[in-house]
Amino acid sequence: MRVNKVSFGVELVPREPLWRTCIMANLCDKLGFDNIWVSDHFFNRNVFITLSTLTSYTKRIKLGPAIVNPYLYHPVTIAQSIATLHEASKGRSTLGIGAGDKTSLNRLCIEREKPVKTVREAVINIRRLLEGDAAQIEDRRCSNSIRLDFRRNYKIPIYVGAQGPLMIKMAKELADGVLINWSNITKLRECASLIADTRDYFTRGAHLIVSIHDDVDKARKTAIPFAAYIMAGTDEKVLNSFKISEEERSIVQHLLVAANWQKLYAVSRDEWIKTFSFYGTKKDLEELVRSLVDMGYSHIVFGGPLGPRVYSALKDMAKIVKNVKREIEE
Numbered sequence: 197m198r199v200n201k202v203s204f205g206v207e208l209v210p211r212e213p214l215w216r217t218c219i220m221a222n223l224c225d226k227l228g229f230d231n232i233w234v235s236d237h238f239f240n241r242n243v244f245i246t247l248s249t250l251t252s253y254t255k256r257i258k259l260g261p262a263i264v265n266p267y268l269y270h271p272v273t274i275a276q277s278i279a280t281l282h283e284a285s286k287g288r289s290t291l292g293i294g295a296g297d298k299t300s301l302n303r304l305c306i307e308r309e310k311p312v313k314t315v316r317e318a319v320i321n322i323r324r325l326l327e328g329d330a331a332q333i334e335d336r337r338c339s340n341s342i343r344l345d346f347r348r349n350y351k352i353p354i355y356v357g358a359q360g361p362l363m364i365k366m367a368k369e370l371a372d373g374v375l376i377n378w379s380n381i382t383k384l385r386e387c388a389s390l391i392a393d394t395r396d397y398f399t400r401g402a403h404l405i406v407s408i409h410d411d412v413d414k415a416r417k418t419a420i421p422f423a424a425y426i427m428a429g430t431d432e433k434v435l436n437s438f439k440i441s442e443e444e445r446s447i448v449q450h451l452l453v454a455a456n457w458q459k460l461y462a463v464s465r466d467e468w469i470k471t472f473s474f475y476g477t478k479k480d481l482e483e484l485v486r487s488l489v490d491m492g493y494s495h496i497v498f499g500g501p502l503g504p505r506v507y508s509a510l511k512d513m514a515k516i517v518k519n520v521k522r523e524i525e526e
Contacts, residue, residue, distance in 0.1 A: 199400075199494045202524060204517045205231030206510065207262060207403070207499035210241040217246060218253040223507065225254040227514035233262035233292060233403075233497055237300050244277045251285040258288045262375060262403065262497070263357035265296030266318035267306050272333065272342055274318070275325035279350050292375055293318060294357030298429030299449055312362045319354060319370050326350040355401060359383075360431070364390050373399025375497060377426070379406070379474040381487065388491040401495035402488050405473035408481050408503045408512060415475040418504045420464045421457065423473035424448050430472070438471050478512040485520055 206224050210217050217234075224232055232250065236243040243261045250259055259281065264274055274293065282289040295311035321331035328348025330341045356367035357375045364387060367374040376387045384402055391400045405426060407419035427440065428449040435445055451460040469475070474484060488496055503509030 199489060199492055200524060201494065202489055202520065203230035203399075203495045204513075205229060205233050205258075205401075205495065205497040206502070206513070207233045207235055207497055209235045209500040210243065210246045211239075214241060214246065214249060217241075218250060220506065220510070221250045221257075222253045223510060225257040227510060228517060229257060229514065231258045231260065231290065231495070231497070233260055233290075233499075235500065236261050236264050236268075237297065238268070238304060239300070244281060247281055247289075248284050251281070251288075254288075256288075258290050259285050260290035260292055260355075262292030262355075263294040263296065263377075264292070265294055265301075266314055267296055267301055267308060268304070271318040271321045272325065272331065272344075275322045275331075276344060278322075278352055279326060279344060279346070282350050282352055283347070289352055291322070291352055291354045292357055293322070293354065294375075294377075295363070297425060299425060299452060300429075303453065312366055315356065315363065316366050316370065319356065319366075323354065323370070326352055353399070355399060357403065358387075359434070361390055368394055368398070372397070373401055373495065375401040375403040375495075376493075377403045379404045379423075380471045381484070383471075384488065384493075385491060388488075388493065392492055399495045400493050401497060402493045403497040404484075404499055405501075406481065406498045406503075406509075406513075407473065407475040407501050408478055408509050409505065410477060411504075412476055414504045415477075416466075416469065417461060418501045419473040419475040420461055420469060421452070422499075422501050423469045423471075424452055424460060424464070426472040427468050428452055438468065440468050440471075444468075478516065481513070482516045482519065485516055489520060489524070 206229050234243050247259050278291045301308050324331045325344050330343050333340050333342050353372040355373040355375050356371045358364045359377050378384050405422045407415045409415040
């Protein structure tokens, strides 16, 4: 099911000094990308402060977090933050929400309990708050009806980050779109079949982990830490389907926490690097993008690390975007 319109986003990882992220955001705006998504991990700079700063360095591009989770942020705080960003950006905000990175949450001693139910309740309450209605906040101690005490009825798209069928099903029911967090072509094809029956306005997004360079070995090395984070937080049953043992996951997780990058590079196998990330040349990426468009994806996110040379990678990705959009329009 080839789409007749597609948009493209770039995920920026706020680990660099803020001024560098601002330069990258400004470049994304000028190069013609449609969205900037800023990733959220506790060990990087704050996602909402970063996004708020980017409003002063961009003019037209949409801005949003990908992905915030209701374990680290209370749903009321998410609604309050994205509503404030919407005002600061003059209506350019979008929201990506999901269950969060299991590895990072474990390091904070936070259990990712009942992820589909937790994200579902968060989406419902955030939507109510943004539309000016009351959210029902409950836990074991109390139950309260909560409202935001400022401007109501914000039209902010909510996208759910998902990998599995249950989260995808919930996103189809409640959200404005889904961001499928896979870079493996087989899994992307499987997920495309699960969202093929969605409404016309529903955004079918593919959130890729991408590293491109003319030297494929350099692209591969740059992709490894990012693929490792995804692998380390993936459900055991999914890992088993890719013949990745719990022992291997445990080793990788330990190396990530210890930031032992040289050892991580040494133990990394292509079987899981290619499962949880995409690396290759510009031509390779363009072929993947065309395949995703043919599958029916209407929004494609180029997620970090992008490549060993980030600015060059962004410019190459912008050329891919122009080529694909031109073909679709013709």
